[in-house]
Amino acid sequence: MLRRSALFMPGNNPAMLLSASILGSDCIIFDLEDSVSLNQKDSARLLVKHAIETLDFGNVEVVVRINPVSSQEWKQDLREIVPVYPDAIMIPKACKEDVEEIERFIFEIEEEKQLTKKVKLMIIVETAYGIETIVETLRCSRRIECVLLGAEDLTTDLGIKRTKEGHEIDYARAKVAMAARAFSIQAMDTPFTDVEDREGLVKDTLHAKSLGFSAKACIHPNQIDAVHAVFDPTQSEIDAAIEILEERDRALALGLGVFSIHGKMIDLPVIQRAQNIVDLARKTGKRK
């Protein structure tokens, strides 16, 4: 599944739920947590449940962010949402202990309701403890498909100021990207919070990409195109990758293990990178 962008949408807003699938994001996250006030949690989960049951979201991945284990709401969130088959459940403030507890409860629901498809997990690491124990967390469940860095809560937890430049989260970004890669799990970057600053968004996304992130969370539909533009391969990258794969095929036919293009030796990691670019180009429709 193609996942370059994930758009957060408040779970208690019918108009927004209705437009979710046409905004261009690869993934939508219906939020039952921060964007829903305490006295509307019950109503939001029923609305999201009925929306998922009723609406056709096409190829858009549907994720529901539940309330954290520290709240009174998370079990009821799961009881209502898991049986209607969202693509994934997003766990806020994730750590190993919470993920294990949530997975056990999901398993009980799946058994009780005899659900035919197991729901995936996405986790948000957004505390110092979550960052420092991320390897244990990623190891504890095979359902985890994606890990999102939550910089707003993290900087609050650290008692430091969040800046546009983002130097204060460099360590966390590197740690999340590296740990995710180690488990072949996708790393998704924290949202860029100034929705009017497209240039800043592009710069921030490029920086995240350079560290190993392959997706970015969005908090406004106007951020989606810019994020896709950063993560989509350029035409020159696609052309170069195709050339490498064609030369590889020729070398294989001749029984050569190593070959060169324009004087540069091509080895396995370069071939793998080229294949990744072509695969991504196919998914985005840039190459058939």
Added chain:
Amino acid sequence: MRIEKPAQAGTLESNDIYVQILPNPREEIEIRLKSVVMLQFGKQIRQVAMQTLNEKGITSCILNLEDKGALDYTIRARIESAVERSLC
């Protein structure tokens, strides 16, 4: 099951519906509907409301609905919310 305690759910925002559920002294369901699309969908909204109340086992209540163009699933969700809030 009778509704004994008033409760409400939803909003007056576009695509939503504001639901108020109240005790009815009579053993019946009375639906009072205001809608921006009354002419086109009034009958359908009443049907969805009645079906949702039946599914929740409600036999007596007054249901005030102020609809701002909500789809069926939103109407269902908001009525369920109001019923559950009333019963808790």
